Amino acid sequence: MNTATVSDAETPRSLKARILGTPSVGPLLVLLGFCVIFALTNPRFLATHNLSIILQQTVIIGVLAIGQTLVILTAGIDLAVGAICVLGTIVAGKLVNLGYDPVLSMGFAILLCTAAGLAAGGLVSGLRLPPFIVTLGILGILTAALRLISEGGAFPVRDPFLAWTGNTMKLGGFVLTYGVLIMFTLYAAVWYLLNQTKWGRHTYAIGNNAEAARLVGIPVRRHLLSVYVLAGLIYGIAAWLALGRIPNADPNAMQSANLDSITAVVIGGTSLFGGRGGLIGTLIGALIVGVLRNGLTLAGIDPLWQDLVTGILVIIAVALDQMSRRKS
Amino acid sequence: MADNPPHVVLEARNVVKTYGHVTALDGVDFELRAGEILAVVGDNGAGKSTLIKTLTGAVHPTSGDILLDGAPVHFKGPLDARHAGIETVYQDLAVAPALDIAANLFLGRELRAPGLLGRLFRRLDKTRMREEARRAMGELKFRLPAIDNPVESLSGGQRQGVAVARAALFARKLVIMDEPTAALGVRETGQVLELIRSIRDRGLPVALISHNMPNVFDIADRIHIMRLGRRAAVVTPKTHSMNDVVAIMTGAATA
Numbered sequence: 001m002n003t004a005t006v007s008d009a010e011t012p013r014s015l016k017a018r019i020l021g022t023p024s025v026g027p028l029l030v031l032l033g034f035c036v037i038f039a040l041t042n043p044r045f046l047a048t049h050n051l052s053i054i055l056q057q058t059v060i061i062g063v064l065a066i067g068q069t070l071v072i073l074t075a076g077i078d079l080a081v082g083a084i085c086v087l088g089t090i091v092a093g094k095l096v097n098l099g100y101d102p103v104l105s106m107g108f109a110i111l112l113c114t115a116a117g118l119a120a121g122g123l124v125s126g127l128r129l130p131p132f133i134v135t136l137g138i139l140g141i142l143t144a145a146l147r148l149i150s151e152g153g154a155f156p157v158r159d160p161f162l163a164w165t166g167n168t169m170k171l172g173g174f175v176l177t178y179g180v181l182i183m184f185t186l187y188a189a190v191w192y193l194l195n196q197t198k199w200g201r202h203t204y205a206i207g208n209n210a211e212a213a214r215l216v217g218i219p220v221r222r223h224l225l226s227v228y229v230l231a232g233l234i235y236g237i238a239a240w241l242a243l244g245r246i247p248n249a250d251p252n253a254m255q256s257a258n259l260d261s262i263t264a265v266v267i268g269g270t271s272l273f274g275g276r277g278g279l280i281g282t283l284i285g286a287l288i289v290g291v292l293r294n295g296l297t298l299a300g301i302d303p304l305w306q307d308l309v310t311g312i313l314v315i316i317a318v319a320l321d322q323m324s325r326r327k328s
Numbered sequence: 329m330a331d332n333p334p335h336v337v338l339e340a341r342n343v344v345k346t347y348g349h350v351t352a353l354d355g356v357d358f359e360l361r362a363g364e365i366l367a368v369v370g371d372n373g374a375g376k377s378t379l380i381k382t383l384t385g386a387v388h389p390t391s392g393d394i395l396l397d398g399a400p401v402h403f404k405g406p407l408d409a410r411h412a413g414i415e416t417v418y419q420d421l422a423v424a425p426a427l428d429i430a431a432n433l434f435l436g437r438e439l440r441a442p443g444l445l446g447r448l449f450r451r452l453d454k455t456r457m458r459e460e461a462r463r464a465m466g467e468l469k470f471r472l473p474a475i476d477n478p479v480e481s482l483s484g485g486q487r488q489g490v491a492v493a494r495a496a497l498f499a500r501k502l503v504i505m506d507e508p509t510a511a512l513g514v515r516e517t518g519q520v521l522e523l524i525r526s527i528r529d530r531g532l533p534v535a536l537i538s539h540n541m542p543n544v545f546d547i548a549d550r551i552h553i554m555r556l557g558r559r560a561a562v563v564t565p566k567t568h569s570m571n572d573v574v575a576i577m578t579g580a581a582t583a
């Protein structure tokens with residue numbers, strides 16, 4: 001019939017299209033830009049000692065942002081990130097202080113965090129409630145419950161196993177904590193899941209077009225449940241990393257973790273509408289936040305400027321996302 | 329080839345479907361033969377979609393029989409029908425726009441890498457999926473930009489082409505389509521109709537609902553006309569005109 005008009009020959013994607021189509025290129029340029037500015041204005045910025053401090057400061061938000069990325073990729077949002085992580089620190093800390101085995105205590109705490117993820121996932125997938133509301137509810141319940149359990153106050157947790165993730169090792173000239181290594185390992189593992197397995201494909205497909213995913217036979221509800229469960233597990237591991245950084249269980253901690261993790265994800269180029277983006281971007285996004293905080297502090301600038309700059313970055317990122325969606 | 333009647337791939341006999349007091353299907357018969365494109369036409373509410381849904385397992389008939397290759401089947405859901413070799417294409421573009429063409433073709437049926445990487449580490453075989461996708465698109469003579477382009481970079485017709493090709497790639501018995509071109513423009517509809525022809529020419533029969541008479545007359549080998557939940561007639565574009573078909577649809581004439 002009209003085969004002549006259907007003439008888009010199979011042209012391979014151009015290099016330019018590939019690069020522009022990779023969502024983490026923009027964030028990477030921003031990160032490098034900040035690094036160059038800070039390095040030029042302060043020679044101490046690039047010292048290996050300082051770089052390893054930046055990594056250590058990035059660990060908790062960096063790991064929480066992995067779970068946040070998974071949830072946002074399915075077109076959800078997780079407001080219980082910080083609360084679930086605090087659940088982990090308080091439960092592990094309480095049990096250890098009561099004299100229980102530290103490995104079992106931490107394991108049990110991580111299991112509870114996973115169960116919190118299961119609860120969120122169950123409500124989202126089973127009752128089809130909006131993730132925003134479900135996780136807001138869980139945030140409220142957990143925050144209140146944790147303050148009740150810990151009688152309102154923070155308490156110290158002194159245990160070598162719980163603090164282990166804060167121990168350092170030397171890698172070349174670099175001093176790294178085990179927590180930093182765990183963070184990179186988690187990024188690598190979840191990146192593999194997202195990019196090299198069916199599970200990852202289905203996660204993206206559900207975020208893109210849940211109805212199409214259902215029609216091709218993807219078990220959408222079961223899959224969503226698995227996403228929230230994995231996110232909960234990751235928040236539990238973040239709790240261990242948090243105890244390694246500060247040996248203190250505080251029910252009032254991590255109040256900004258929700259927004260910080262969402263910031264890292266969004267600056268990293270993952271779309272709040274779901275189905276686009278990925279973990280490399282999130283790692284870069286978390287590093288941007290860490291570098292900004294560190295660089296401004298080194299320069300002796302009021303840390304409030306950090307919030308201002310990240311705020312601007314978030315708005316730019318969301319605006320770009322919105323514009324690219326309108327175009328297609 | 330001899331003149332004996334062609335093999336019937338999918339058949340419905342006296343199927344009734346009621347929703348409370350509404351009778352959507354009132355004892356309808358249906359016959360899809362090997363190697364044909366069968367158009368299903370009828371007025372709004374005549375029962376076309378309901379008929380198609382009973383054939384793909386999306387709806388359970390109240391009574392009546394459905395036979396695949398002459399053997400009765402009872403699909404519990406769309407997945408059952410798919411396992412039996414029946415693929416369905418829907419009116420809405422059932423694609424994941426940010427995923428590439430190959431990923432969309434294999435969505436829900438991804439291939440795993442051979443050996444330990446696949447079994448233990450569940451690694452996808454992206455190379456093989458791309459190759460197979462390229463081969464399938466070539467066989468269907470459907471020209472597309474490179475297979476690793478995201479589907480959102482395609483035109484509407486090409487996107488629906490991906491959904492149709494997916495059905496063709498995995499259907500072992502037949503393909504069913506409910507208004508696959510309803511959301512498309514003229515030129516894009518042409519592309520998809522062309523693709524439907526190549527599916528038939530590869531040996532898969534196609535049943536297709538359409539409201540567009542010129543399209544139906546362009547592409548169909550036979551036309552199944554629905555009226556008030558029953559099959560009013562089956563005609564061919566050679567023996568009947570569009571006016572004849574419309575008259576039968578509205579009850580102004582009989583075949």
Ligand SMILES: Nc1ncnc2c1ncn2[C@@H]1O[C@H](COP(=O)(O)OP(=O)(O)OP(=O)(O)O)[C@@H](O)[C@H]1O
Binds near residue numbers: 373376
């Ligand atoms: N789920 C349902 N519940 C109640 N009635 C239904 C349902 N599905 C279909 N019907 C009724 O069954 C009849 C046939 O509907 P059907 O959708 O099969 O028609 P159609 O031929 O596909 O129409 P159209 O051309 O508008 O798509 C209609 O009267 C419709 O209102």
Ligand SMILES: [Mg+2]
Binds near residue numbers: 376
């Ligand atoms: Mg219909």
